[in-house]
Each structure stands twice: as structure tokens, then as C-alpha cells.
Amino acid sequence: MTIEFSCSHCNKVLKTSDDKAGRRAKCPQCGEPIDVPQPADDQGFDGFDEFDESVPEEESFLAGGTTREEDSFLSGGSIDCPMCGAPVPAGAQKCQACGEALKASRRSGRGHWEPRVFSIGAVLSRAWEVYKANLGMVLAVPLLAGGIYFVASIVIGIASAVIGAVLAGGVGNDVAPLVQIPVALVQNLIIYSIFFYLQLGGQLVFLQIVRGESPDLSVMFNGGPFFWRMFLCSMIYGILIFVGMILLIIPGIVVALMFWPFSFILIDRNLPGIESFSESRKVTSGNLLNLLGLSLALGGISILGGIVTLGIGLIFIMPFTYMAQTVAYAEMTSQ
Structure with a gap:
């Protein structure tokens, strides 16, 4: 079963599998921390939920292709500096090895990004x-x-x-x-x-x-x-x-x-x-x-x-x- 909801900061529509309910991650568009809501209760179960396809991990906004778990608020571990590869504590804003500003780098190369015609x-x-x-x-x-x-x-x-x-x-x-x-x-x-x-x-x-x-x-x-x-x-x-x-x-x-x-x-x-x-x-x-x-x-x-x-x-x-x-x-x- 999938959970579909909107980021409370930028209103981007997100979806993930229900086993991620209650977890915390970065929005792939605005980078702000958000909580995955609990799925709606099953009072209105109509027998069709069993046919809902699970969301593959690679398509979820919690997945490695967009927002990696180790690079989000879901982890208290470490990440690799995108410039020098040195391990950096999760949440750090600057790499101690090379001085790279990680706040900007974590957004760079990841998250929602697609070309569009502007006005x-x-x-x-x-x-x-x-x-x-x-x-x-x-x-x-x-x-x-x-x-x-x-x-x-x-x-x-x-x-x-x-x-x-x-x-x-x-x-x-x-x-x-x-x-x-x-x-x-x-x-x-x-x-x-x-x-x-x-x-x-x-x-x-x-x-x-x-x-x-x-x-x-x-x-x-x-x-x-x-x-x-x-x-x-x-x-x-x-x-x-x-x-x-x-x-x-x-x-x-x-x-x-x-x-x-x-x-x-x-x-x-x-x-x-x-x-x-x-x-x-x-x-x-x-x-x-x-x-x-x-x-x-x-x-x-x-x-x-x-x-x-x-x-x-x-x-x-x-x-x-x-x-x-x-x-x-x-x-x-x-x-």
C-alpha cells in the first residue's frame, strides 16, 4: 500500500510505501525535514487495497536515487563528502577534510530537478x-x-x-x-x-x-x-x-x-x-x-x-x- 502526501513546506506531492510511515526525511525538492504521515485507517476498506502495488524503493523519495537514507534525517551516522570522499557526520554543514560546504552539496546532484520552460x-x-x-x-x-x-x-x-x-x-x-x-x-x-x-x-x-x-x-x-x-x-x-x-x-x-x-x-x-x-x-x-x-x-x-x-x-x-x-x-x- 502506498502513502501519498504533500510536503508541508513546498507542497510537492510525494509517495512512499507504508512501511516508511512515521519516519523523517528531507523533501527532495526543498530539502526541509518532513515526517511521513501514518496511512489512513482501514475503516473504508473496500477490498481493493490488496491489489495496490508496493512502491519500489528506487522510486520512493526515500530511495538512494533521490534522497538517500544516510543523507537524510533518518540516520545518525555519516555521509561521504561529495568533493573528497571523506566520511562526515550526518547533519554537518562543512567537511572537516576539505572545507566543502555540505549544505549546498547535499542538494547538488540529488533531489527534484527537471528542466522546464520559464516565463x-x-x-x-x-x-x-x-x-x-x-x-x-x-x-x-x-x-x-x-x-x-x-x-x-x-x-x-x-x-x-x-x-x-x-x-x-x-x-x-x-x-x-x-x-x-x-x-x-x-x-x-x-x-x-x-x-x-x-x-x-x-x-x-x-x-x-x-x-x-x-x-x-x-x-x-x-x-x-x-x-x-x-x-x-x-x-x-x-x-x-x-x-x-x-x-x-x-x-x-x-x-x-x-x-x-x-x-x-x-x-x-x-x-x-x-x-x-x-x-x-x-x-x-x-x-x-x-x-x-x-x-x-x-x-x-x-x-x-x-x-x-x-x-x-x-x-x-x-x-x-x-x-x-x-x-x-x-x-x-x-x-
Whole structure:
């Protein structure tokens, strides 16, 4: 006999076998702890219950394919860190071995997740509500990231200039430019690395906000485990767009939209880098025109808002555009 009920937090309809009645587990959609209700009494038994098929364990929301028992509130044991594989006590929020933030990782790669076509109006409306409700954090993240990036760029630029001058002083004038080239390359590599690291942190925070969680600013510095995948995938993404733009521009726009969610998918699903591109194609299938429309709408809002406020309003407008992009990803993946 099956038990069918709705999550009290997100209203997702769940079903499981009656032997799970009274047990506690995480909802595969919202991640909140819920209790499996007791089955209704058999007063209304009509003789047909004996024909009810039992729910296979692999199809139940308590099963290993969606929400593993050892990864839920049904266990007091331990789980394996999704990044380094080290055993971690169940309920821990961070792996002691590698520092991976487990709260986000437990959601990544598991639970309810399926592509769907989103509505531009629904994205903008939801983004506005989330933006207003979390205004302080939403503004603090880009301001902190921008401040760190600005200071780091200045420090690295000064250090590179000094190192370049010292190295150039030890060689002839004809060779000096050749010495400064690798210095400039290293400088740009470090600056880009800082940018990608901060981008990862910002996306982690915004994703948690959109899910209704309450992250703090320290989450901005939890992107380390995803860094190299993000760095390499961003390079590949840039190359794909460049090649597409060479091919009469339109293919470049299509490629940019088709693979746009790769960075969100990479950190949300904790996938190998190349798989984030294949998953992006699934997510954006049927959504390319909506993504184009959303991009144009957000671009128009930014330009118009910047002109009207003489650029000052961008402090508030840009975080909203980031929030809308995050909500678009959440809508496309049924979160």
C-alpha cells in the first residue's frame, strides 16, 4: 500500500510505501525535514487495497536515487563528502577534510530537478520579491566582491610593474619588452582567477537566497572546490562564443544562450566540468527565446536606470539583474 502526501513546506506531492510511515526525511525538492504521515485507517476498506502495488524503493523519495537514507534525517551516522570522499557526520554543514560546504552539496546532484520552460514575467516578479526581501545581502555581495577585486587588481598591478621594472633593468633595452610579456600574462591570469573565484562565491550566495535559505557572507569564500572547473569551463565558453561570433554573429548568440547556465549547473549539481555543458543544453531547450528576451529586458533596465540615475542607480540595478539571472536558472530547473 502506498502513502501519498504533500510536503508541508513546498507542497510537492510525494509517495512512499507504508512501511516508511512515521519516519523523517528531507523533501527532495526543498530539502526541509518532513515526517511521513501514518496511512489512513482501514475503516473504508473496500477490498481493493490488496491489489495496490508496493512502491519500489528506487522510486520512493526515500530511495538512494533521490534522497538517500544516510543523507537524510533518518540516520545518525555519516555521509561521504561529495568533493573528497571523506566520511562526515550526518547533519554537518562543512567537511572537516576539505572545507566543502555540505549544505549546498547535499542538494547538488540529488533531489527534484527537471528542466522546464520559464516565463519572463514570472522570473522578473519572483526576482523582485526575493530582491526586496533580502536587500541587505543582495547589495552586500557585489559590493564586497567589487571591493576585493578592485583592491586586488591595484596591488597586483603595482607588484607586476615593480617586478617587470626589476627584470627589465637586468637586461638590455632590446630584450626588456620580451621580459615584461610573461609578467603581464601572469598578472592577468591572477586577476582573472580572482574574478572567477568571486563570481563562484556570489552565485553560491544568490542560489541559496533564491532557495529560501539564509546564507552569510562567508559563503562567498566557499567556491574553492569548484574553482578549476569554473576557470576551465569559462575559457571553453568564451572560445565557443568567439567561434560562433566569427560565424556571422547569430551562431555566437545561440551558443551563448544555450550554454549560459553552465556555471550555475556546475556548482548546483557538482558535476564534472564538461557535463555542465551537456546539462545546459537540456535546461535551455525550449528556453532560448525566453533567455534572449530576459537578457534584452535586463539590459534595457540597466541602461535606462543608469541614464536616469546618472549611473548611481546601477548599485541597486546590477544586483537585481544578477538575482533575475539566478531566478531564471531556478525556474528552468524547477527549484
